[in-house]
């Protein structure tokens with residue numbers, strides 16, 4: 001964690017969740033209302049089909065709701081896509097862009113991710129820009145080169161600490177139960193802070209840098225304690241309120 005940066009625990013439901021999953025949103029809302037969570041921001045990004053009803057459910061609680069992706073244009077002939085303006089219209093407050101599953105399965109490059117981040121920011125959302133190396137890149141010792149290149153290509157000039165969050169997600173750690181060593185995460189996050197500072201100066205000092213990839217209730221405390229790790233982007237363990245709240249609790253315990 002970084003002193004004076006408010007942590008964010010974010011859940012990415014990916015393509016999971018039907019209407020009955022709204023019970024989990026309700027339970028998370030009730031959980032995060034506990035006064036001891038007031039020093040942590042919490043967010044769930046459900047599938048687009050649930051965003052509108054989820055924001056209605058979360059209207060009177062501290063839980064934020066976000067999208068998992070957005071198009072770079074505000075509207076138009078883009079069948080199947082959802083714009084940042086539409087997410088904002090549904091009262092979402094965040095949008096993930098550049099998740100490795102979008103980069104890999106939908107061929108999104110840094111330019112596309114940057115355009116999506118710009119669109120999210122322009123719509124008044126906070127963009128969560130995902131970056132991270134593949135297993136091959138890690139083995140080749142290229143992790144920091146990949147992070148440098150993805151940060152430089154994906155983060156727009158308009159990024160500020162208020163409108164942008166960076167999520168470091170090693171691709172090989174996603175959904176595998178594997179995580180980098182604490183030393184490797186610390187090195188990656190220190191590198192990101194430094195690289196962002198060269199471009200964004202003071203804004204980078206206050207920007208939240210999340211770690212994502214096999215975060216669970218059992219390892220959340222250890223991960224959050226790492227310098228420059230200002231929260232988590234959680235996949236599988238965010239689907240159940242009990243697990244998500246246990247991760248929030250691990251983080252809260254560190255804050256005292």
Ligand SMILES: O=C[C@H](O)COP(=O)(O)O
Pocket residue numbers: 012099169173174175176177212213214215233234235236237
């Ligand atoms: O966006 C979330 C990440 O892809 C992490 O997923 P995971 O927690 O299931 O490994």
